[in-house]
Amino acid sequence: MRKLRVVLAVTFVSLFGAAMASAQPSISYSEQKKVWLLQAGEQSYAFGVNERGELQSLIWGGKVRDLADIRPAKSLPERASFDLSTTTTPQEYPGWGAGLFTEPAIKATFEGGNRDLVLHYVSQQVDGDELRITLKDILVPLFVELHYRVYPGEGIIARWSVIQNKMDKPVMLESAAAAAWSLPRGTGYEAHWLTGRWAGEWQQQSAALGPGSIVIESRRGSTSHQANPWFEVDRTNETTETSGPAWFGELGWSGSWRITLETTSFEQTRITGGFNPFDFGYKLAPGESLTTPIFYAGYTNKGRGEASRIFHRFQQSAIFPGGDRARLRPVLYNSWEATEFNVDEPGQIALAEKAASLGAERFVIDDGWFGQRKTDNAGLGDWYVNPQKFPHGLKPVIDRVHTLGMDFGIWVEPEMVNPDSDLYRKHPDWAMNFPGRPRTEGRNQLLLNLARKDVSDYVFNWLDKLVTENDIAFLKWDYNRNWSEPGWDAVPVDEQKEIYVKYVQNLYDILARLRAKHPKLEIESCSGGGGRVDLGILRYTDEVWPSDNTDALDRLVLQDGFVRAYSPGAMMAWVTDVPNFLDRRVIPLKFRFLVAMNGSLGIGGNLNHWTEAEMSESRAMVAYYKSIRQTVQRGAFYRLMSPVDNSASATEHVAQDGSQAVIFAFLQAQRFGSPFPTVRLRGLQPDALYRIKSIDDKLESAPEVLSGDFLMHHGVNFNLVGDYDSSSIVLERQP
Ligand code: GLA
Secondary structure, three states: OHHHHHHHHHHHHHHHHHHHHHHOOOEEEEOOOOEEEEEEOOEEEEEEEOOOOOEEEEEEEOOOOOHHHOOOOOOOOOEOOOEOHHHHOOEOOOEOOOOOOOOOOEEEEEOOOOOOOOEEEEEEEEEOOEEEEEEEEOOOOEEEEEEEEEEOOOOEEEEEEEEEEOOOOOEEEEEEEEEEEEOOOOOOEEEEEEEOOOOOOOEEEEEEOOOEEEEEEEOOOOOOOOEEEEEEEEEOOOOOOOOEOEEEEEEEOOOOEEEEEEEOOOOOEEEEEEEOOOOOOEEEOOOOEEEOOEEEEEEEOEHHHHHHHHHHHHHHHHHOOOHHHOOOOOOEEEOHHHHOOOOOHHHHHHHHHHHHHHOOOEEEEOOOOEOOOOOOOEOOOOOOEOOOOOOOOOHHHHHHHHHOOOEEEEEEOOOEEOOEOHHHHHOHHHEOOOOOOOOOOEOOEEEEOOOOHHHHHHHHHHHHHHHHHOOOOEEEEOOOOOOOOOOOOOOOHHHHHHHHHHHHHHHHHHHHHHHHHOOOOEEEEOEOEEOOOOOOHHHOOOEEOOEOOOOHHHHHHHHHHHHHHOOHHHEEEEEOOOOOOOOOOOOOHHHHHHHHOOOEEEEOOOHHHOOHHHHHHHHHHHHHHHHHHHHHHHOEEEEEEOOOOOOEEEEEEEOOOOOEEEEEEEEEEOOOOOOOOOEOOOOOOOOOEEEEEEOOOOEOOOOOEEEHHHHHHOOEOEOOOOEEEEEEEEEEEOO
């Protein structure tokens, strides 16, 4: 019934065009023009079938009134004899064939040697906010279904492809993208993306786009610290943090991936993303299909900040488990930096008591509780409770944690094995390897080949048992190395490269089954910090650990990069000890807390060493966080002053309903006696009145109640001095 209604609406729009403009359907189609128009928030997206039968990209950008404004697709001419029309014409999903020199969306080798693949339009189907376009090779029944899911409220379009082999022979896929997005033709674009390394994730990169490609990718088997599958492209001379056009996207895939931002010789920028074609091979047997990752994208003309906010809202409502109904992230305590592998029953209970007294709501035992795990040399794979450290099992700790009013979480690293483990001694073939070749260890560990059914069953079963037998509310799911020797000798040679796809599918499957069976269980995605953060894993995990780097000064910069792409609420942020383990920097407790409060607050210091003064300051900080966390975790984030290249910075979070705004101000280092710059606020209601409350005496005297207009135009002044000074104020909108 639902389907029928939508199809009728689509037909109606195509007949009456402009008259229906106000209805703004998410998907409309003109049979006469063979053009589709997708409307998502500020974003309009259109494509059509050209005279050759190719699906041609037409529009990506700001709002189009309706289909009447869009011309039918017409291929572009060949240029001289070198750039054929198939290369000059931007296609929605080009196969490598027929003279294509730009980035293909799909490349295949057919039985008998043919490598020419030319996809033409066959049919369409609309189902609610989802459009499915079927393409087929001009000669053989290799089909590609292009899926477009429109999120009208959130302003996002999601695209993915399903490749179907309806031939009676297998075909070998050598690359398969989710989608290709084409920008309006011309020069003057600038690309932004995120790169990093262990303890140095989320570094913001920018470069002007010119002829050639910027390739961001991971060949590592997982998302990686090296680059994150997010991009934003804007106009060099037009776009700022607060204004101008921005096109942006994220690929939801936790395996090897690639996004190519390619500018052709004809000033056509195309952004193609999907499985990384490097070392890729997927054999589609007759009747089989392959579904690509999902590539999400959006557009705004309100600048880079709004591009981030659109993604944040989308993630909160459409990606994160539970969506808007998910519970707020609890304040957690984790002893990793305090005790490392030296966890035991009395030690953990003592820390739990201290953590509870600060107001922590969740207590997490990190690495070291299982098998013969004393250092990182041994134990991964043997998921029984270590009897020396916890002679009575986990129950006494969990019970105590509960009586202290907290829930209990535990660290696991299910995809890994130490060669020094019972599991490896029993199943050496379960580790990824090329038989007879060396197995390269990283942190003394190897990867379990999750693509194998026996391995993924084993992993699911022990996790399920652990969560069933113990009252566990939370798993910190770690993943501490990248792939090497990705062999899978249990399947025929021409299927072995499917490991890149099947591993990740099985990982998602385990997470989905665990969550289905234990609906209250929450999971954090960690990979030596932020090595596995993407919109694929975030459909199954409630939060991520963005970096092992907990130095508050570095965190300011890392967090500024993180929130370009991901919602602050998903970002776990601990307050840890000083001197920091990494940079040896000593930063005041207050600054450390206020930095961490820009995400989901956690505490990771050795509370046994905290003075009574520090404990009481922390208690007040935790209470303050609880009063603003709804705003931080679910609100709109504004980058008022970036900490990158600045010694002063400020952030603002505005509650979804506008009733509260929280401002954090940080003076990393005062230079030449400069006063802290005026902080002008954003995202307030101009005519509303806000009561201002400061957590300290750093706010320069101002009336207690000010209008949104005043606060946005004239701002507030903080009297911050010296190094690592900080403050925070809360604005409550007056009724
Ligand atoms: C990784 C995580 C850390 C910690 C250790 C434990 O590095 O990112 O937070 O859990 O593993 O070995």
